[in-house]
Amino acid sequence: MKLPSPRPPAEIPHPPRRAGRIEDHGLVGNGRTGALVDRDGSIDWMCLPRFDSAAAFTALLGSENHGMWRIGPAGPHGTAPPADGRRYLDGTLILESTWITSSGTIQLLDFMPFTEMDDVTQLVRIVKGVSGRVPMRSVLRARPGYGQAVPRLEIAGRRANVGLGDGRLWLDTDAPSRASGGDLISEFSVAKDEQLAFALAWQPGGDEPPPLPAPEGLLKQTEDYWAGWTAKSTYSGPRWEAVERSLITLKALQHGPTGGFVAAPTTSLPEEIGGERNWDYRYCWPRDSAMTVEALLSCGYGEEARAWIGWLRTAIGGRPENLQAIYRVDGSRELTEAELGWLPGFENSAPVRIGNGAAKQLQLDVYGEIVGALYAAQEHGPELAPVVAPIITNLVACLEILWEQPDEGIWEVRGPRRHFVHSKVMAWCAVDRAVRLIEDGRTDGPLQRWRELRDAIHQQVCERGYDEERNTFTQSYGSTELDVSLLQIVTTGFLPPDDKRVIGTVEAIQQELSTTGGFLLRYRTGGQVPGVDGLAGDEGTFLIGSGWLIVALCTIGRVDEAEILLESLLRIRSDLGLLAEEWDVQHQRQLGNFPQGFSHIAVIQAIRAVATARASQGRRIAAGVIGR
Numbered sequence: 186m187k188l189p190s191p192r193p194p195a196e197i198p199h200p201p202r203r204a205g206r207i208e209d210h211g212l213v214g215n216g217r218t219g220a221l222v223d224r225d226g227s228i229d230w231m232c233l234p235r236f237d238s239a240a241a242f243t244a245l246l247g248s249e250n251h252g253m254w255r256i257g258p259a260g261p262h263g264t265a266p267p268a269d270g271r272r273y274l275d276g277t278l279i280l281e282s283t284w285i286t287s288s289g290t291i292q293l294l295d296f297m298p299f300t301e302m303d304d305v306t307q308l309v310r311i312v313k314g315v316s317g318r319v320p321m322r323s324v325l326r327a328r329p330g331y332g333q334a335v336p337r338l339e340i341a342g343r344r345a346n347v348g349l350g351d352g353r354l355w356l357d358t359d360a361p362s363r364a365s366g367g368d369l370i371s372e373f374s375v376a377k378d379e380q381l382a383f384a385l386a387w388q389p390g391g392d393e394p395p396p397l398p399a400p401e402g403l404l405k406q407t408e409d410y411w412a413g414w415t416a417k418s419t420y421s422g423p424r425w426e427a428v429e430r431s432l433i434t435l436k437a438l439q440h441g442p443t444g445g446f447v448a449a450p451t452t453s454l455p456e457e458i459g460g461e462r463n464w465d466y467r468y469c470w471p472r473d474s475a476m477t478v479e480a481l482l483s484c485g486y487g488e489e490a491r492a493w494i495g496w497l498r499t500a501i502g503g504r505p506e507n508l509q510a511i512y513r514v515d516g517s518r519e520l521t522e523a524e525l526g527w528l529p530g531f532e533n534s535a536p537v538r539i540g541n542g543a544a545k546q547l548q549l550d551v552y553g554e555i556v557g558a559l560y561a562a563q564e565h566g567p568e569l570a571p572v573v574a575p576i577i578t579n580l581v582a583c584l585e586i587l588w589e590q591p592d593e594g595i596w597e598v599r600g601p602r603r604h605f606v607h608s609k610v611m612a613w614c615a616v617d618r619a620v621r622l623i624e625d626g627r628t629d630g631p632l633q634r635w636r637e638l639r640d641a642i643h644q645q646v647c648e649r650g651y652d653e654e655r656n657t658f659t660q661s662y663g664s665t666e667l668d669v670s671l672l673q674i675v676t677t678g679f680l681p682p683d684d685k686r687v688i689g690t691v692e693a694i695q696q697e698l699s700t701t702g703g704f705l706l707r708y709r710t711g712g713q714v715p716g717v718d719g720l721a722g723d724e725g726t727f728l729i730g731s732g733w734l735i736v737a738l739c740t741i742g743r744v745d746e747a748e749i750l751l752e753s754l755l756r757i758r759s760d761l762g763l764l765a766e767e768w769d770v771q772h773q774r775q776l777g778n779f780p781q782g783f784s785h786i787a788v789i790q791a792i793r794a795v796a797t798a799r800a801s802q803g804r805r806i807a808a809g810v811i812g813r
């Protein structure tokens with residue numbers, strides 16, 4: 186469905202979005218929504234009030250006239266130079282950008298308080314003078330409905346507000362401000378030891394203004410929130426800073442009020458620049474969320490898992506046979522896909538899509554991922570067993586009926602259904618975990634029947650999904666193609682690590698799907714001829730595949746190789762430690778939605794796997810089992 190182009194936004198003489206990269210953005214968030222901040226201090230993307238609401242700042246996918254809010258040193262024609270340095274304050278999601286100008290140095294702190302206030306979303310920006318005096322400018326250009334409309338702007342003293350349909354944005358600042366063509370412009374200067382704050386608040390409904398903000402108090406509250414949160418991590422091994430950054434990023438993708446995790450806070454960042462592989466990730470995939478929960482649990486975060494289980498129970502409801510591949514943040518199911526014709530897309534990568542047609546696909550692997558996460562949750566908190574056991578047994582009962590069907594698989598192909606080997610392996614995994622739960626006396630179920638089911642799936646995969654001649658499992662039954670998801674044969678324990686079919690599959694994937702630097706394609710795309718996924722064009726290397734390969738190599742004892750790949754993966758993170766879904770090996774840039782949960786799961790899993798393997802090597806050396 187293509188939505189008609191509305192009247193173009195009023196032409197205001199401002200340049201288009203500065204040509205930058207996906208990874209030039211920093212993320213701030215409050216567990217309800219997130220905002221992406223470019224190097225020049227421009228908020229190029231922000232959906233309000235929820236991750237899956239319409240964006241009020243959409244410059245990321247169009248021009249500045251589709252909405253942005255920039256604060257930076259005053260440059261020509263309303264621009265600001267890129268910051269000279271950026272970082273997150275340690276262990277937080279508070280972004281600090283520093284500009285060193287000819288007249289002085291200033292810092293901008295961007296953050297979103299995790300607030301208890303129902304339905305209020307705040308974004309606070311504090312400009313601090315470090316030296317000299319720096320002329321600054323703020324240009325707030327809210328454009329509701331993904332850049333469709335120019336709202337009415339009202340200014341009353343130090344408060345301005347704009348209507349956004351079902352809510353209103355309030356901006357509080359002491360900076361002198363004026364309206365210009367639907368923009369709120371504030372020009373001011375900040376000297377050493379001075380500071381000036383801007384606080385933006387979204388509130389539902391009418392005209393009642395929100396309470397006046399206290400930016401310094403909100404900063405302290407946000408610092409304390411993150412200090413308390415990061416202190417709960419149980420991971421203190423090598424590369425813990427990278428683990429911490431990925432954990433914080435995953436936490437930022439969880440919608441606090443419901444417990445649902447979005448796959449990423451963006452839509453339609455392209456998987457190929459100029460291509461059509463542009464999808465909306467601002468929703469909750471049980472698959473992605475389950476993997477996120479496992480990654481968080483592995484570092485001691487149980488509360489997020491509990492909240493997600495609550496979300497899952499709502500989303501699945503009383504009918505697990507109606508499991509969807511994707512839900513909205515609140516667990517609702519309406520995700521009709523549409524194209525926003527008025528947006529040119531990131532670097533002209535059209536279409537820009539909202540909604541996601543993959544929601545209605547059959548994706549059998551999801552059962553395995555959900556059951557895996559629930560199984561891990563009750564291992565982490567045994568009191569959860571009575572809560573998760575009925576969900577597990579219901580899902581496995583569905584799988585009993587469904588598992589022999591072809592499906593669209595983990596990659597949500599838009600080509601014909603196939604018997605994807607990964608889907609069957611994950612189905613095996615779901616049944617296996619259910620059997621273990623029954624064997625351990627943590628729930629009741631048809632033990633013998635499910636043991637037989639588990640064996641039947643295993644046997645079928647080994648007979649129909651394995652290419653004896655090449656000694657590798659294949660993407661789908663009877664195909665000669667490979668798929669990076671086959672690495673989960675190793676990580677799920679479907680076969681023992683020293684099985685020749687396991688080693689053969691790892692090596693075949695390395696040979697056929699590996700590119701420069703060891704980054705892996707998901708599978709081979711067909712260029713202009715639509716391949717297995719039914720789409721024309723190619724894509725970058727898929728970063729969660731790197732995580733799986735690193736874990737697989739550690740599992741089969743090739744830790745040195747794994748560590749080299751881990752270093753490559755860590756090297757391509759942005760200066761802020763963030764990763765999109767994919768990496769373009771040729772142009773050395775990130776691709777796809779950003780930051781993506783999958784890629785940060787990969788970082789956590791890979792670092793932990795290498796650390797565990799190294800520790801076990803150390804123990805074996807100490808015990809004299811292996812030499813130095």
Ligand SMILES: OC[C@H]1O[C@H](O[C@H]2O[C@H](CO)[C@@H](O)[C@H](O)[C@H]2O)[C@H](O)[C@@H](O)[C@@H]1O
Pocket residue numbers: 448464465466470472473541542543595596597598599718783
């Ligand atoms: O490749 C085509 C599909 O791409 C998207 O799906 C991908 O992202 C999902 C969220 O991270 C992930 O669960 C899935 O495994 C990925 O393939 C897109 O959302 C789909 O609509 C599209 O068919």
